Amino acid sequence: MSIRLIVKEPDPVLREVAKEVTKFNDNLKKLLKDMAETMYDAQGVGLAAPQIGISKRVIVVDVGDENGLVEMVNPVIVEQEGEQLGPEGCLSIPNLNGDVLRADRIVVEGQNSSGEKLTVNASGYFARAFQHEIDHLNGILFTDLAESVYDISDRPRKGGE
Template sequence: MSIRLIVKEPDPVLHEVAKEVTKFNANLQKLLKDMAETMYDANGVGLAAPQIGILKRVIVVDVGDESGLVEMVNPVILEREGEQIGPEGCLSIPGINGDVRRAERIVVEGQDAAGERFTIEAKGYFARAFQHEIDHLNGILFTEIADSVYEVTDRPERGDE
């Protein structure tokens, strides 16, 4: 495993749509491990492959609750319910936060490292993290959809993505 360099805005890769993963092999497993290690090293709660310059539909999420680390390949949101608005940050846009409207509850379907399909129901902050990371796969940054964007001076420990 190794820590990867996190791509920063305005790198154009952050605005591109990631490609579906079709090969489930050792390279994908290494990518997932590297992404998790990179996310933890940066005190993040989520990371999408485009954030390390790889245009593949791969995310990792760990909001620090009982759900633990979730690795998901080719994630798709199947259901959205309710609404929440809250602060978000991004490892690719340091020093900036924004208030973003998201669904309160979602159901996400994806694949694991072996290609097996699974679904997750996520609520609250966990749902917010998934939506943020899936937006990255579609070339969307939180600053483009935020109700307001503002500078922050201190980055909380694992508080914002």
């Protein structure tokens, strides 16, 4: 495992639609482990492969609750309901946060590192993190959706997606 470099806005990979993963092998497992290690090192709660310069549909999420680390390949939101407006940050856009309207509850379907079907029911902050990371796979940044964006460079960082 190794910590990868997190690419920053305006790197063009952050605006690409990531490619679907079709090969489930040791390279994918290593990518997922590296992504988790990179996310934890940066004190984030989520990371998408494009954020480390790899245009593949792979995410990791860990908001520090009972769900623990979730690794998902080819994630798709298949159900959503409710609304929540809340703050978001991004490891690829340091020193900015924004208030983003998201679904409050979602169901995400994808695959695990072996290609087996994986379904996650998420609500609240956990759902927000999934939506943020899936947006990365579609070339969308939280600043594209935010109702307001504000500079947090003078505040200590507590983590971000």
